[in-house]
Amino acid sequence: MASMSGAPGAVLDPAHAGRWRATWAQVMAGFVPGLSTLEETMCRAAEAAGSPPGKVLDLGGGPGVLAERMARRWPAAEVSVMDIDPVLLALARSAPSDAAVRTIEADLSSSAWVGRAGADFDVIVTVMTLHYLHAAQVQALYADIRRALTPGGLLIVADLMPDDGIASLMAALDPAEGAAAADLAWAQWWSDVADIAEIAPLVAERAAVFGQRPPAEFTAPVSWHAAALGAAGFERVGLVWRCGRHAALAALV
Ligand SMILES: C[S@@+](CC[C@H](N)C(=O)[O-])C[C@H]1O[C@@H](n2cnc3c(N)ncnc32)[C@H](O)[C@@H]1O
Structure with a gap:
């Protein structure tokens, strides 16, 4: 990936980066059942x-796995990936790919990210990230995203959105054993990358970052997100994808 880094940062051996990005994609597919259908739905919604x-x-x-896929799908687009994790940003920056993706280091729990990212985005996506934030931070983030989108722009937000009314059906579609296996795969992935000499210092940096802001493990039903998006000023909000406890909402400015 020919990275245009928003800030200087570590660059890794591309062969290592390619390997760890590929196994990351497998780990995430374990967390999000039907991940490939989610990504296709997101891209089609963006095109529509x-x-x-x-x-x-x-x-x-x-x-930057999804960012790279979007850059390949829309070669003329300027695609950026934002994150706070020094390990993951280094992997995004070092991807062995010719798809141009800009990496931006920023903290989504503060509005300052909008200044770093710029504005006039046609599409903003976020997958399995909101649950790291607290409810009030998600509400504030929705308002920030709305400011960063161009008129007519689209937000697609995907995360755990368990709806109480159909909890038993969702549990059947997305059994807890799958989640436990995904948790194990996640822990193993982080343990494995920590053993790589050039990545180990970044793992230590990451521990400091998340030591100060442990994941909030916030989850709320679709109705909560729809109301929060409406309160943030989005004009049209709708459910575009669901698989088990996971769902995606599209919101238009
Ligand atoms: C479960 S991962 C999902 C990553 C990616 N969206 C994917 O699907 O492969 C959650 C991501 O949110 C990022 N994140 C968590 N809290 C953040 C914050 N306050 N600011 C920026 N990124 C954050 C993590 O570093 C991590 O990359």
Whole structure:
């Protein structure tokens, strides 16, 4: 990936980066059942909103796997990935790919990220990141995202959104054993990367980052997110994807 880094940062051996990004994608697929269908739905929604998007941002995009896929799908687009994790940002920056993705280091729990990212985005996506934040931070983030989007722009937000009314059906579709296996795979992935000499210092930096802001493990039903998006000024909000406890909402400015 020919990275245009928003801030200087570590660059890794591309062969290592390619390997760890590939296994990261497998770990995330364990967390999000039907992840490939989610990504296809997101891309189609983005194209339906104004095909093809010119400026795209993935918030909490980790090592930039989805960002790279979007850059390949929309070669003329300017695609950026934002995250706070030094390990994942280094992997995004060092990806062995010719797809141009800009990496931006920022903290989504503060509005300062908007200044770093810029504005006039046609599409902003965020996948499995909101649950790191507290409810009030998610509400504030929705208002920040709205400011960063161009008129007519689209937000797609995907995360755990368990709806009480159909809890038993969702449990059947997305059994807890799957979540436990995904947790184990996540822990193993982080243990494995910590053994790589050039990544180990970044793992220590990461521990300091998340030591100050442990994941909030915030989850709320679709109705909460729809109301929060409405309160943030989004005009049209709708459910575009669901698989088990996971869901994605699209919101238009
Ligand atoms: C479960 S991972 C999902 C990553 C990516 N969206 C994916 O699907 O592969 C959650 C991501 O949110 C990022 N994140 C958590 N809290 C954050 C914050 N306060 N600011 C920016 N990124 C954050 C993490 O570093 C991580 O990359």
